[in-house]
Amino acid sequence: MKSIFVKPPLVLVTCLLLAIAALVSGRPREPQERVDEKFETRCGWFSNQTPANASLHDRDGIWTIGVQGGYQAEGNNRWPFFKPRQWVVTNVHYGYGCACLRLRVNRETHAVIEIKSSRARPLAACRRDRSLPKWGVEESH
Secondary structure: OOOOOOOHHHHHHHHHHHHHHHHHHOOOOOHHHOOOOOOEEEEEEEEEEEOOEEEEEEOOEEEEEEOOOOOEOEOHHHOOOOOHHHEEEEEOOEEEEEEEEEEEEEOOOOEEEEEEEEEEEOHHHHHHOOOOOOOOOOOOO
């Protein structure tokens, strides 16, 4: 009768490989990889000043949605639709408006990862919000 024994070095190597695999798969994400997995609603000034350049300016800062020739968030086809009275034209048909967007973001880089949905708001809503930067308010001298 033959008995089958696994050589101790093989068992040791297998255990080490399993331990390394567990550590690698459970490693913390690098800072550039940290992304909030949940969607959140952020409201503020939606800016599209030139082609493919878009951002949202809210109480926490500027969130990059797209950069011409570079980064573009997923869901760019979900930008808010603005009626003429909700949009301030600053460059041909480019400009800014007030909006709320449902987003996934990278809090460290302030990049928008994905847009789930969006809705335009009256300009007055953002102009009244003291937590937002002043935008498009003409100053008299």
